[in-house]
Amino acid sequence: MTDYDVVVVGGGPAGLAAALSARRSGAGRVLVVERDCELGGILNQCVHNGFGLITFHEELTGPEYAARFEDAAQEAGVEFLLDATVLDVAADRSVTFVSARRGVRCVRAGAVVLAMGCRERPAGALALPGFRPAGVYTAGCAQRLANREGLLVGREVVILGSGDIGLIMARRLTLEGAHVACVAELMPYSSGLKRNVVQCLDDFGIPLLLSHTVTRVDGRRRVEAVEVSRVDEAGVPIPGTGQTYPCDTLLLSVGLLPENELSRSAGVALSPVTRGPIVDDSLMTSVPGVFACGNVLHVHDLVDYVSQEAERAGASAAAFAASGGSSAGMRLSVRAEGGVRYTVPQVIDVSRMPERLEVRLRVDGVYEHRVLVAHLGGRCVARRRRDILVPGEMEQIVLRREDLAGASPSDSLVICLEEA
């Protein structure tokens, strides 16, 4: 006996879309467990616009985008539990959570959707030389302080890393009257979206220093200065290139890490590349009945893609809960090669896959005039010309079921870049 058909862990954009989709796909009782006091996740602190161009064909703010899904999910009869932290997801799909109102409780689910999102890589993980004073924040933490708590983290700012949140915060802090001296990026390219570089840095005259990093943090109590140095091709700081920027704040936007501690304890196999679960075309993890979507699966740059992915996970979870997960078709593994860093999914069940399957991927460097190709055996089953590919922007390639129909179990599907 189960308490819920589908339990969704996390009420951010992925969890909301998954829950809505699960209900619409016929799941009876669907529960979203969210640790915050409101739904929407990180979208609640994203007060800038630019969300929803693909999904709604209009530019929404983060809270507006979240509200659309929240309203739809409410209307569809999704149940929500706020201020509740999931402590454990077991392989038998029982979910243990704790909340002030309910205490420690365990519910049994027909299927579980993991939608816990990601966290920011902290300063400590970078082993930044120097002191550890107040004024060093991850960009998302500074964003939350500004947009949810109304607190301004600093007035003279250096940003390390050109992740999207860092870029957005460069603009946000500038609009608040702070001075952003520069954004230093270790790589020779930005890790954020092109549009954010243009709209958040270029438009405000904030320099983006590519192939640079912070080599020292000064200030014992509060940040007083940081030293920014040029790095060589291996990313190693070049001695003598350091330039000191007096400032009171260092923001970090140096990578997002899927939060898979619960997945791990459930026994879900993780990819060392994405740091998220290894999933098949239905977004099911290695644990039957446990699905994953959104930034817990792999880090996205557009929320619209999160919603699309979550919709698939929710529908798959509903189907699993209804059928008990009958499927043992031919499973084809997908290999990322030649310029492609990873793909999601990593496994395709050919007998069950949809007519058209969107495989999402990221490349490992900046490439111009290439073709994204999928090979099965010796045969090309999909190709897509791209004028430019960058690591900061997710790519996709569509596979058709009919093209994979003839696959044999010994085949593997290779997705790679080729010269145009």
Place this chain on the structure above:
Amino acid sequence: MDEAFDYDVALVGAGVSGCSIAYELACCDLRVVVLDREDDVCCGTSRANSAIVHAGFDAATGSLMARLNVEGSRLMGPLCEELGVDYQRIGSLVVCTDAAARGGLDELLRRGRQNGVESLRVVEREELRELEPNVSDAAVAALWAPTAAIVNPFQLTVALAETAAVNGVEFRFNAPVSDVARLGSGWRVTTDSGSLSARVVVNAAGVHADELHNLVCRPDERLEITPRRGQYYVLDTTAGAHVRHTVFALPTRLGKGVLVTPTTGGNLLVGPTAEDIGDKEGTDTTSDGLAEVARKASMTVRDVPLGERIRTFSGLRAHQPGHDFVIGEVAGAAGFIDCAAIESPGLSAAPAIGRMVAGLVAERLGVAPTRALARRPEPIVDVTRLSREDWDALIARRAEYGHVVCRCRTVTEGQIVDAIHRPIPARSVDAVKRRVEAGMGRCQGGFCTPLVMALLARELGVDEARLTKDGPGSELVTGRVREFEGGAGR
């Protein structure tokens, strides 16, 4: 007691030594004040070290260091039990990776036995592999010290201080001592926030202890403390089981190694360097120092997953050229008692240091430390140590223990609120972190800092915009965003 003095004892320094002394003095019928330059206890050397309890084979036989280490190591387990402090007797291994240097293990064994360390023995390659599966392939043998342990130095210092506080010891923070001068048969102690008089001064001022000592000593008996910096990596709990014991390296021709140890919080700690620096505030890390630690870690332990690091830090040991603790009354300065140069193994020795110094104070004042501690503060609940049933029952009584604030360490609002209202209250984000570990996990406070700030503001009744990371000067934010300026905010 002599009422002409404000206090019987003014104890300078609220590190683990000072707080251990305060804890012991709380058993005497004395008026004691503890002064510290920082905003909280445990803000100097006590907060940035290896968090281990050495067995006691390192220090030269006959030294104060050797005696107090071995005694402290014996006292530590029961003390932590009494105080509710995390302590695990996991044992240590000194790993030899160079057959030619093996004699060094025998020497340590001999010295350890002379120092009174129990159960020491040398383990050979095979047994070593069984004890410590990830030991380096180059390991030939090791000194096995089952009495060595790991301890939570933050909890220990706070618990000692709080127990002292509830038994009448007074604590004053943000009170750096600028002068100590003779006043009748006692002393006048001047701080940045006023002066006071005391019959006895105890100098437990860590790396600054030489400055106080030199104010009262004879010209030829000056003390010189050199800050000896140690840099470390902290790895995520995913790496915490990489070793089972504290693994030291036996010095080889290639130099002195670093230690690799689990912590009581389940992390892996790797370090330290040993650099003599001139700056007593020089707790910065350097790329060279961290690179050195990374390189040396692999001398004794294979595949140390440094990629799992969540924090780097450095601490300063209060080193003096004679390389022994300096404890005792300063010659020609009756009533001024040093507890100085407490470098490693100072944490291990702390319980014994407390007893010894409190004994000297009691002797000087002619009192006996007989009074039993009247009160003991209840330790802060750790919900991760409760059974699901007990946690559920606690939430039924106190709902705030069901609201998880720090997701990485599973710390609830109830624990944080408790920390803020303790006998030594947490008034900053780092003070909360020291007490309940909120922000000490893999996201390093990225998620919980705003939440902890909101709780501090609410419980202390202060403006969030004025909260600090770790005391005055470490303000967390510079003000409010425009929409909130002049308004009430949240």
